[in-house]
Amino acid sequence: MTQEAEPERRDFHHPYTPYDIQETFMSTVYQVLEEGKVGILESPTGTGKSLSLICGSLTWLRDQKRRTFEGGLDWGPNVSDEPEWIITQAKARKRREMLRHREEMEERLSKIRAQEKALKVKYIEGDQSFKKRKTGVDDAKEGEDEEQFVLEDYDSGDEYGGGKKGDGMYSAATLELMEKLGMGPNMLKQEDEEVEDEVKIFYCSRTHSQLTQFINELRRIKLPAAIASNEADQGVQIEDLKHLTLGSRKNLCINPKVNKLNSVTAINDRCAELQKSGTSQEQKCQFLPNKENRPLVNDFRDHALASLRDIEDMASLGKTINICPYYASRAAIRPAEILTLPYPLLLQKSAREALGISLKGHVIIIDEAHNLMDAIASIHGIEVSLRQLKTARAQLGIYLQKFRNRLKGKNRIYVTQVVRVIGSLVGYLESRIPLQQADGVVSDKELLAGKNVDQINLFKLLRYLQESKIARKVEGYLIHKETSEFLALASKSKNQKPSQPKPASSTPVLHHIASLLSALTNPSAEGRLFFAKPQPPSEPDLITLKYMLLDPSAHFQEIVSQAKAVVLAGGTMSPFSDYTSHLFPYLPSPSITTLSCGHVIPPSNLIAWNLSRGPTGKEFEFTFRHRGNTGMVDELGLALLNICSIVADGVVVFFPSYNHISSIVAQWSSPPVSNNSNPNPNAATATNTIYHRLAAKKPIFTEKKDLSSDAVLAEYAHAIDTHKGGLLLSVVGGKMSEGINFSDALGRCVLIVGLPFPNINTAEWKAKLEYIENSTITRLSASSQCQSSPPSPSSSLPKQPMTPEEIKHKAKAEARAYYENACMRAVNQSIGRAIRHKGDYAAIVMVDLRYQKENIRNKLPGWIQGGLVEGSGERKFGALMGGLGAFFRGRV
Known part of the structure; x- marks a missing residue:
């Protein structure tokens, strides 16, 4: 639905005199948020899109907070027998209490801003007292022995899905321990409950560098306070934005024992290991928030909200205060007005849960959204080569040779199952791929038909891979083994220096296999498995097995259903039909607003x-x-x-x-x-x-x-x-x-x-277009059946239902349009x-x-x-x- 009515003109507090198209863009953003719709908005690069997004959305947010505040004082119809003056006094008392909480926070933030401004002046003037602050962590290499690579006894508990729903990577026992340590999704819960979770804006873009540019634009904006101390200052008193940027452990970890690791997975796993009850006190992470260092968490929260900080500023703040910015930032989520975060942290449910954020009732703005569907598909897709599978099998063989006698019970059973699954995957790629085909669709039943793998419960095995941390154990042992052998050879060799072991890959191979198993447990209608040979043909081991998500709408629907409103914005969102038909096929047309702005150039x-x-x-x-x-x-x-x-x-x-x-x-x-028979040489x-x-x-x-x-x-x-x-x-x-x-x-x-x-002609595009045709036929057939049902006496005559031939023709046209849109x-x-x-x-x-x-x-x-x-x-x-x-x- 393209906006037709003339948007209401209001003051959006734009730092410059806005162009007409910027006025239209801001008004449309405001309208989409006000009506709780989905907006698909296009404004060419160079037209001030980011500022327009900021001004339109934050003006609405402050208006909404003002209305909510006033509405909170309204007790509705006076159904009590209390005199009017008592009700009036009660409302006044409630207003004073709400204002007091707000003013206390603003006063704290104001003092912090003044302190930071003074420190900045000292720094610019060359004050010699500014020295790099040590974090108090010894950066020396940790002592390692083989004992740390042994798998802990595994007790799956309720193997059919026990634990907390959506816990993903953690067992119920681990989650319980994390909660006791103040680390789980409910960490700092008691304090957070005292802060009302007001409507806020989650702003998402592809990279932290793009988010930094957005934060720089935020610094230009001056907005009136949502709630003024007195009515005379209403709409005049300026109040600084309370902004928070969120990131992963890789971006925010300040423990040198952890952040030196070379992959996100390694950092996440090591962080979890340092928090286990069996870890000695000396080895535990000293920056983790707990009841004892609660004042540091509060200090971090206030400093984070007092200034507009990017992801690097957040990490530096954590080092200065000596508190983990990844965990401490959660205390600032509730009082924040706008949060910035990259695509994966918003689009992945497990990432949202790890950060402890809820999208319910809040506003989602996704910038640079032209590649949103590709981003969703990429997050839920996986690719594994035959070489990686063989490497994983060899690594497990070495690990088992060393620790077989020390593996007990469930560990031995599940590790054996992992080896069998990998063997089945290798066998398929080596012997069952058609020789003449460059690519093709893979049947998951054929893929797991070897070595009795079809008898294995993939859900239980996947849970084991996630909870046991076997990938890090295996890779860690191999690195330890190679390093030990290198040092031994180096000590014996006097004349010839042995070659150093190769650095570990960014992600353990077993994690790729776990991701592939996760994809295999998805509904088959959502995605397909493919094989692909390198072109031109080269090493056989480079043949790959790939899972591709065909339907991004199912994974994005949860976000849309929770949020109050969703805005997709970009410089080149055209053609819009891909979003309306393939990302929001479940939404009625009136729920979607589209806008394509012109350019600011003459x-x-x-x-x-x-x-x-x-x-x-x-x-x-x-x-x-x-x-x-x-x-x-x-x-x-x-x-x-x-x-x-x-x-x-x-x-x-x-x-x-x-x-x-x-x-x-x-x-x-x-x-x-030359056409000349006797050309000039x-x-x-x-x-x-x-x-x-x-x-x-x-x-x-x-x-x-x-x-x-x-x-x-x-x-x-x-x-x-x-x-x-x-x-x-x-x-x-x-x-x-x-x-x-x-x-x-x-x-x-x-x-x-x-x-x-x-x-x-590729297998992937054939499957994608086939999926679009089939899903369109299903949707149109259901709609046609509804149209053919007898109308109620009060309704108008239904449209003539489509014939099967018309439905097929429409479905082919839909697939063709999607193909053209990609181009x-x-x-x-x-x-x-x-x-x-x-x-x-x-x-x-x-x-x-x-x-x-x-x-x-x-x-x-x-x-x-x-x-x-x-x-x-x-x-x-x-x-x-x-x-x-x-x-x-x-x-x-």
Whole structure:
């Protein structure tokens, strides 16, 4: 549902004079939150989207808090026999009490801000008293012996799912112990219950660096207090935002014995180990919050809320106060107004539970949401290679050889089952994969058919893998063994130094297998298993087994059902149909608000062109079938030569793939073939190639798949800065198509060559499109049955139900639209790299005659469609040259 009514105009406390589109965006955000809807909002990069999100949502939040406060004083209809003056006095007393609690907190935060400001002044003035504070932890290597790698006796308790619902990684006994130590989800519960859990905003983006940028924008905002001390100050008194940023242990751990480990899993497991009852007091984590250091937790809470801090600031604060910021930050969740956190901490239920946060009744804002469905699929997907499976089997063999006689009861049973499961997976990949197929769908029944694995209860085995910490035990022992052998050899060898053991991988192999087993326990309709061979064929051990989530809506629905409102925002959210049909298929249309904003630039700062033919009239159609057309590739090179003659500074060209770039550069680098029977021997030289002629116009830079883009970007920017200009060859969906800023001279012209459709012949895409067709048929069939039921006397006549043939046709069209949307979302993301602020200007050229098709053109963002020259796809190449000349003429 696209917003139609004119939004109500209000003061959103924007730090600058907002543009009209910013007013519309803020009003729409406010309306979505007020009505408790789902909003899918698009505003191009450079239009102040982040500030608009902040102002719209926080203005609503302060208004909501004000209404809630006033409503809390309203006792409803006076049904008692008490005189009116008694009720009035009771309300006044309640108001004073609520204000007192709020003023006490604001006073504490105000004092902290003053102290921090004074310390900052001292630091700037060079006060020598500022020295790095020691954390009091000896960073020396811990003494290790083999005893620590022995598995503890395992008692699964209620093997059919005992323990607390959703506990995930911890047994009931461990959770009980954690609660006693003040570490569980209910840690600091008594104190938290004294703080009312008011409505708050959870702001989520992909990375902590993006969240830091958002926090910098928060610093610009000044909002009136939700509740003023007296009515005269209502709406005038400024109150600082209470913000909290959340992170994982990897980001926030301050114990050098733990944060030195090289993976999230290792850090999480080691943290849990240091809290066990069997751990000696000297080895336990001294930074963990408990009843004794409660004042430090309160101090951390107040400092965290007093200033707008990013994730690095939070870690530094924990070191300063000598309290764990990962656990202590939970005390600041309830009084916070806005919390920032990266995708995984919001999208994973286990991560939310580990942080002790509830989304019920709160607002969720997900920025950069164009890749949200991919992010959900990635979090719940897993890929394991045959080499990793063999490594895991070998590691378990070494471990069992050492500790077999010390494993008792359930440990021996479950470790044997793990070995059998791995053996079945290895056997399938080695002997049951079709030789001629590059990829294909895997049946979970066939996958686990070997070695009587089908008799194993995967739910119980998965729980064992999670609770026993066997992955860390096995990997830890192997590292210990290799290190010991290295030291022994080094002490004996005088002349030749032995090679050092390789560092451990970031994640233990057994964790990948546990994730795969977890995927196998999911409903089969949600996802599929695939095998894939490396292309071109190489080592057999590189064949992979992959689980891909096909339906992200089921995992996201829990978040939507709990939240008061959800906003998905991004610079390139078009086309919207993917979200409405595949992420929110269960929501009625009135529950969803969509908005696509224009750009802040004037129309004269953009020219968009559909180029269908080149200088000699050859048509451009870069389908997979035509990619070997050398004449068309040469025609593209000639077109670029002409464009580079007119466009100053930077020209960025996006191709569908890295292989496509390589083949085109190879073709451009080939000497031209002469038609003369007696050619000039000097004609067919490297200096006469299209590539050399392009390089004479502008230095050429090429994005590489296996290399970092930083060096290429730096060289490209240097060429632009030194007025040489530059031609950058990049890939749609590659490193430079997202998050890179080609503003101003870096991107005066952006060309999109062809349409980057995914390979529809892969097993994964076949399964995805088949799933969409089948789910659409199921949905439409159910709807059609409802329409065919007799209407009630008071209702209007139902619509004519769809026939089975119409339903199948509609389902195929739905799958085709999803496939096209995947292509066009990547195109739109690349196009969005060019114009980044109000004064910017650029030309956008879409090189392929298929851009003339209405179904393709309609999937472009509104601001691109508005700048698209009418009928450009039917015009000759000379018209583009004239249009570009007029567009750039006279511009500085």
